[in-house]
Amino acid sequence: MTDLAQRNGKVALRAALFAAAMLALAFASVPLYRIFCQVTGFGGTPMRVVAAPDKVIAGSVGVRFDANIQPSLPWKFVPVQSTVRVQPGARTTVFYEATNYSARTTTGQATFNVTPEQAGPYFSKIECFCFTEQTLKPGESVRMPIVFFVDPKIRDDESTKHIDEITLSYTFYPTGN
The missing domain is CATH 2.60.370.10 (Ctag/Cox11)
Structure with missing residues (x-):
């Protein structure tokens, strides 16, 4: 495998992990916001x-x-x-x-x-x-x-x-x- 292919693979993996993290954050945002509001009165x-x-x-x-x-x-x-x-x-x-x-x-x-x-x-x-x-x-x-x-x-x-x-x-x- 060439050096360029390895770097592209690492970039693709990081992009996929970032997308998965953003999706998880989207699902967690409502309960996290509710907890934040209940704790702070916001x-x-x-x-x-x-x-x-x-x-x-x-x-x-x-x-x-x-x-x-x-x-x-x-x-x-x-x-x-x-x-x-x-x-x-x-x-x-x-x-x-x-x-x-x-x-x-x-x-x-x-x-x-x-x-x-x-x-x-x-x-x-x-x-x-x-x-x-x-x-x-x-x-x-x-x-x-x-x-x-x-x-x-x-x-x-x-x-x-x-x-x-x-x-x-x-x-x-x-x-x-």
């Missing part, structure tokens, strides 16, 4: 935590709850309360209700976000139905809890200290299961 994604802080500060922040369904999921999905006022640092529990209007068992997964986006890193969930898929039998209705708090540090950040209302929005999508 893009209005609420933080997931295990406990509320010990510190509760004076004043309050309004939290508005929004519910949406992707049209192919035959459910009704609504918040039990449309708004609450919470003290930053206080652990709060609210509920959403979902009803399956179809004649078959269906499964859905909720995606969520917080607006304004700057509030995302300060909105933390301890428990949420959105962490797992939800399966409802025909005609079944369920009450699904969310346990959350607004981090008191929201009042220390120049970009968030004047925020008076946060909107927590969910959209349920059908899953293949």
Whole structure:
């Protein structure tokens, strides 16, 4: 084999490895981005935590709850309360209700976000139905809890200290299961 053929073979192998790496990165980008958003609160994604802080500060922040369904999921999905006022640092529990209007068992997964986006890193969930898929039998209705708090540090950040209302929005999508 000539020297030129060997070099061409090495270039072809490197190009193929690069193409395979880019393909793998394309498939991994969605879960990696989701993890990044959950860890950092980027893009209005609420933080997931295990406990509320010990510190509760004076004043309050309004939290508005929004519910949406992707049209192919035959459910009704609504918040039990449309708004609450919470003290930053206080652990709060609210509920959403979902009803399956179809004649078959269906499964859905909720995606969520917080607006304004700057509030995302300060909105933390301890428990949420959105962490797992939800399966409802025909005609079944369920009450699904969310346990959350607004981090008191929201009042220390120049970009968030004047925020008076946060909107927590969910959209349920059908899953293949």
